Amino acid sequence: MADIAIGIDFGTTNSCVCVYRKSALEVLENSDGGRLTPSYVFFLQKPGAPIVGQCAKKMSDMLPSNGIYEIKRFVGKSFNSLKKNLPYYSFDVKNDSGTPVILIERENGTVKLTPQEVCALIFTKLKKDVETKLGHAVSKAVITVPAYFKSIEREVILAAANQAGFTVLKLFNEPTAAALSFYYKKDIRSESYSLVYDLGGGTFDVSVLKKHSNNIDIIGVDGDTNLGGKDFDNLIIDYVCEELAKTYRYNPKKERREIRRLQNKCEEAKIELSTAEQTIIILDGFVPNQRVVTIELSRQQFESRAQSLFERTIKIVDRCLKSSKVPINKINNVILSGGSSRIPKIQEMLSNYFNGKSLTKFVNLDECVAEGAALQAAMLANSCKQKIRKMKMTDVVPLSLGVMDYVNRMHFIVRKDTPIPAENTLQFRTTEDQQTSLRFDVYEGERVEATKNRYLGFLTLNNITPAPPRLCRVLVTVIVDQNGILKIKASEVLRNNSKELNLSYTRGWRSEDEIVSTLVDAEEHEAEDDSFENFAALKEYLLSYCEAVQYNLRFLKLIRKHKAIHDLCENTKNVAVSLGIDKIHEVQSMLAEVQYECEKFAQCYNFECMPPC
Known part of the structure; x- marks a missing residue:
């Protein structure tokens, strides 16, 4: 039985574990008897192992500075990116060379924890509870993550799970997991399109899928x-704090214990407003010199405060559809996932966006992602105990990935719509004499002019073998693995010299002004790209020609004798390197001049390493 694989929905607020066995899905209860495990870690002041789960959540209310929660929002993030939300946390977060570190004070000293270490503690708790429930060891798991989690965020989750003793079969995108659960239960065989709207405690996902x-x-x-149920809770916290400041001149944000208690009260109020038109937030012994304080909050007030966040989710739905090129009327199912999708106003706005379409709701919105992960785990485990009808999940690279050369031309290495996992290699050559390093700037997009695409990062390969121009070759490989992690490798052909880089690549995210226009922009500017391709080839040839002439003059010790030719090539390079496509005629004229002056010497002295015509 040890070969059974489980599915884990590692959530911001709660985590859930599910297994597929005996031809059925089973959500596994934790040691507290609950189907959801709060993603909380609590440290007692006395030395001892940390407490994780429901008990940790309860004890965090008593000693807020020692309780850690919402750690998923810290994964792979810089300290600066978290600053605006830190006032809502009751534990200490410090800046450690740009990364967040959590500090817990205990009797035997201060404990410093990275987000990865906290995640590992939660995974350890989940593993222990699963093994107790099933009665045997479990090591294989499929773990869900937001679809657009960056490479660094995915790597932290992988490392934390490994630290807890899991072998991760796959990091599975959360909305895809929800869709798999839906399709498997409904057993839909005909071709159809679905949109998954996955709004959880801390993150928001949208996916468009095609089933055939x-x-x-x-x-x-x-x-x-950074959009989820906790943001709605924080809006209610702000409202309560405003009311307390106005009526009692009291700000609980300065009190750790009170802000922790207030978080619980406001979360409860949000949940109540999903079924009731009005609620009362009762604060017992909360305000100094006031035994009980009550604050009324209506659904309308909550919706008014959260309207901009609700609209933000609809905008993301809209741009996902547009970038996918799937018309609204082709969407057969709008699938809700995540606890925050229960909010009535969100359901109303989403239905209206789809022209009044009925929404598909799971019986339990908090468990469907874990169910999808369990189904995927069973499909990957190949265990005789988990026989299952297999479904092929095909993800693709959304936009082409490549590197820029020294004339600003994009070399496409992995083309858009390539199935994931994807891998491809291109060969590059040095351009200068005795060159010892090559820098590769990585871009995502469809334009031939590299800088019109989205910049992702760069990789520099140093200590390459010095050689004449174009003789040293470097292979650049782009890999997008099954977990959505982008890797760039550069390796010298002549010897064992290589370097790797994992980039912060996002599977689907685009900035506001890039989203809708990326593919359309490439189509509309196809003629412009063709012109740039011709210009870049011309400019590349001119620069390579000049460099090769100078190399031969140096190698044959002819610089003094033909200094005018050497200087002509140097001046031409200096001018041409900064010329844009609007100066194509100047580039043509310079090439004609250089070839006219140099070709007779090239033939006379039998120049080597000249670029091919």
Whole structure:
């Protein structure tokens, strides 16, 4: 039985574990008897192991500075990006060379924890509870993550799970997991399109999927890693704090214990407003010199405060559809996932966006992602105990990935719509004599002019073998693995010299002004790109020609004798390197001049390493 694989929905607020066995899905209860495990870690002041789960959440109310929660929002983030939300946390977060570190004071000293270490503690708790429930060891798991989690965020989750003793079969995108659960239960065989709206405690995902036969193709993904139920809670916290400041001149944000208690009260109020038109927030012994304080909050007031966040989710839905090129009327199912999608106003706005379409709701919105992860785990485990009808999940690279050369031309290494996992290699050559390093700037997009695409990062390969121009070759490989992690490798052909870089690549996210226009922009500017391709080739040839002439003059010790030719090439390079496509005629004239002056010497002295015509 040890080969059974489980599915884990590692959530901001709660985590859930599910297993597929005996031809059925089973959400596994934790040691507290609950189907959801709060993603909380608590440290007692006395030395001892930390407490995780429901008990940790309760004890955090008593000693807020020692309780850690919402750690998923810290994963892979810089300290500066978290600053605006830190006042809502009751534990200490410090800046450690740009990364967040959590500090817990105990009797035997201060404990410093990274987000990865906190995640590992939660995974350890989940693993222990699963093994107790099933009665045997479990090591294989599929773990869900937001679809647009960056490489660094995915790597932290992988490392934390490994630290807890899990072998991760796959990091599975959350909305895809919800869709798999939906399709499997409904057993839909005909071709159809679905949109998954996954709004959880801390993150928001949208995916557009196409189902045909036993295949599910992910067509488009979008979302926001800092948008979820906790943001709605914080709006209510702000409202309560405003009321307390106005009536009692009291600000609980300065009190850790009170802000922790207030978080619980406001979360309860938000949940109540999903079924009731009005609620009362009762604060017992909360305000100095006031035994009980009551604050009324209506659904209308909450919706008014949260309207901009609700609208933000609809905008993300809209741009995901547009980037996927799937018309609204082709969407057969709008699938809700995540606890925050219960909010009535969100359901109303989403239905209206789809022209009054009925929404597809799971019986339990908090468990459907874990169910999808369990189904995927069973499909990957190949265990005789988990026989299952397999469905092929096909994700694709949304936009082409490549590197820029020294004339600003994009070399496409992995083309858009390539199935994931994807890998391809291109060969590059040095351009200068005795060159010892090559820098590769990585871009995502469809334009031939690299800088019109989205910049992702760079990789520099140093200590390459010095050689004449174009003789040293470097292979650049772009890999997008099954977990959505982008890797760039550069390796010298002549010897064992290589370097790797994992980039912060996002599967579906685009900035506001890039989203809708990326593919359309490439189509509309196809003629412009063709012109730039011709210009870049011309400019590249001119620069390579000049460099090769100078190399031969140096190698043959002819610089003094033909200094005018050497200087002509140097001046031409200096001028040409900064010329844009609007100066193509100047580049043509310079090439004609250089060739006219140099070609006779090239033939006379039998120049080597000249660029091919």
